[in-house]
Amino acid sequence: MERVYLASDYQPVLIQFFVAMAFVIIVMVVTHLIISTRKRVRTLKKEENFECGIDIQGNARFPFSIKYFLIAILFVLFDVEVIFFYPWAVNFKDADWSAFLNMLLFMGIFIFGFFYIYKKGAFDWNKEQE
Amino acid sequence: MEYTILLQELKNKFEDKILSVDEAADIFTLTVSSEAIKEIVSYLKEQQSFIYLTDLCGIHYPEQEKELGVIYHLHNLVANKRIRLKTFVSKAHPQIDSIVSLFSGANWMERETFDFYGIDFVGHPNLIRILNVEYMDYHPMRKEYPLEDATRLDKDDRFFGR
């Protein structure tokens, strides 16, 4: 049975969105107004990073291997692809051959990309980075 | 290893540098002149296997002519024997060779001796105060200060039995 979704049915979503935005904006603005910026104590020593009472030694940032970042980014990409699979999978039985071939083409593009990054060595976990 | 053999060999090598010998608290002690200390320590380390520096400290005898002293304790790990070397320098020229090139452990110990007695170790890579604050301008363990700080205003004599 078909159900027609009117635009007015989405009003609660709109209200929720505005409430969330309002909370964020009000909290940020009101705390900024409440704070008395001119009279409070602000010094360099007070606002520097905490180093157990002595001067800061060295940098907290250090370089780390890029393979962690690569894996995370590739996960995001392929996860978005999987998201597109879901509506296709739900309606797979009622769809015809054209749907299947379209999805095959879609997936083929991704597989080509996957093959590319595999060949480039993004999945070589133990390889030494030059 | 008997100390008499060691003493004989030391006397043969450094006749005039060794000033006196005694044995206090079971540790064989030599008082040596301060110019030869590095030679003697190097000889003991390389020739006689005194390869472990147990301690390096300072002392101040105000009634002697050469007031400030540096005491070295060396240990022969092979024969399990200890030896103590004492050298004295005057307060006017408190220079002694540093033995950091022979024993790396002497680095901080010499800094501490400098910090508390003011003895200048020639050849030390970084001779600055180690335990006291950097801006302190005297050497606390020298016996030339009154016991209490006379400039304190908050100590009431009535409570301290004076």
Place this chain on the structure above:
Amino acid sequence: MSDKDKYTVVEAPEGYSGSGFFATTLDKAVGLARKNSMWPLPFATSCCGIEFMATMGANYDLGRFGAERLSFSPRQADLLMVMGTIAKKMAPVVQQIYEQMAEPRWVIAVGACASSGGIFDTYSVLQGIDKVVPVDVYVPGCPPRPEQIIDGFMKIQELVGNEPLRRRYSPEYKAMLESYGIKTDSYDK
């Protein structure tokens, strides 16, 4: 069996109450909340620190005053508890830790060494941390018993409950900090 006689309930601050509500001034309410949830920074250096460990244990339990969660970072602490001998080399460290705490902040000097240098009247020991930070409560003792530390903590709670809300912006507060050598508005070190 009536255990009610053994325990006393904390008094409510002055306010107007009716059925189902209690109205008081904001600073009293905030003071009540703050004083019963103080997060101490235990700057424990020596023997008094061990007594503090005993105070935090189950027998004397400082946690029932709300101080269960100790913070070793000044950013999240209300109360700097200096317990133990502070050497002159350590003095700028104590001052920097105090500066890095966020207002409102209080300091308790536990023990004789933190209050006045204790028995160590010597070239290397700071004769009392009130030479470098403003102290609110001094707890004498060498070391003070846990009951004394708790007594000092309760006096801090009294101070916290009565603290005016805008104190940190007042010129007297800034003048007090300046008198300890703590700069209040410059960005030089």
